[in-house]
Amino acid sequence: MPTQAEPDGPAIELRDATKRFRSSSGGVHTAVRNLDLTVRAGEFVAVVGPTGCGKSTTLSLVSGLEPPSAGEVLVHGRPVEGIPAGVGYMFQNDAVLPWRTVLDNVAAGPRYRGAAKRQAREQARDWVRRVGLGDFESYYPHQLSGGMRKRVALAQTLVNEPSILLMDEPFSALDVQTRGLMQDELLRLWAGDDPLGEGGGAAVVFVTHDLEEAVVLGDRVVVMTASPATVKAVFDVPLERPRDAEEIRLTPEFLEIYREVWESLREEVQIARERGAGNAA
Template sequence: MTLSVRQGEFVSVVGPTGCGKSTSLSMISGLAPASDGQVLVQGRPVTGIPDGLGYMFQQDAVLPWRTVLDNVAAGPRYRGASRTEARDRARDWVAKVGLAGFERYYPHQLSGGMRKRVALAQTLINEPSILLMDEPFSALDVQTREHMQDLLLDLWSGTSAAVVFVTHDLTEAIALADTVVVMTAAPATTKNVIPVRLERPRRVEEIRLEESFLEVYREVWDSLREEVEITRARGAGRVA
């Protein structure tokens, strides 16, 4: 597969189940080596975890024994900031994600959506230049998911971070992205790269009703449908 992402670009990656979407993030992050070819970040081969990289997983990585404030402050602390400095920065980010007043709460006291906000603050407080997101909102209900999508767009818009966002949700993929990459059935190749020429700033619940959005949705689904059918046929063959 071939995939290029520019600085400041938001790229959504969609494809059938098991095609390798998450594996592509693992290669960009240096957590898994490429089986062939090269992975370059800012022009340099990836031999470990690149500097300036943030990764938000499907399962949040909040630490259950730490409060909201100390979870968000963990990144700066690991990077050498004093406890006071890290906590001051964390308070700002806790407020940015709408959790002011919950600084002393522990993860088990939070809803799923609130935990996702903590995870988002954890990731963005480090000001990543590259943000990898692996279906981060898939476990949330529809209303909470749309709120998190809008929050992500608001916070990302003030940065120049490149984002690679893996999702199965075509509405989410299109509403967030500048570009949607459609992958083939496994072993994955890049089938189509579709630009999303929708104005920013965006509100997910509003933009998905626009005709221009529906046009992009049809184009993405037309490209993806065949790959989904191939994957289903392979699964049916194994069962048979």
């Protein structure tokens, strides 16, 4: 995947980052606390943690949608003040506009950034083809399956050639088979023309509740603590690339790293459950 030229150094840095929100009752909720995380250019980092622990808030800090209450957030060595250039964000719910065709949905990004209509449509057509929807560019979203809509959303994000790709559980609503196909599609597009799958300089932060998905996709898996979130542990994933999302799950190497990460994650999931039970009582 082509990316913008960037200076040397980490793509993303969070240094002792904390985010607090004012609650409706007038109190203060701390979503993430003393968070330290570095993501290199070309690195695929998967983030897992208990439900509601602050994983999505971490993406909001990197994207500039939320400022930190304390600490620092840097993108390509510069403090985040507003939405940084070169950041693509793919949400759990897609932003496909129902009144636009597949092609026009994907062309909207380049048009917004000042590209002429013809140029924007040429860029969009290329990415629609890359995500396997070349025969569906004139279709409307209601004519597409859930998996096809996700392909449109992926093309919408990648057509802008981001140097940083933030993904917040983008495949969680899909059935198991379609999710596996989308995982393979993402890895293929992320790797670009590089057979080793180093990502061509694009850094990816992928939030998921699915530990299998995290291990299948990531170079590293970051385990977050129960709320308020901070980094508990970081695990390297020693699985060769390119990877087949379904076949890799059957290997001893996959099972070994999965068990190792789960031992760390399980403790935090149990803490979150106990807190939830206590609040319910």
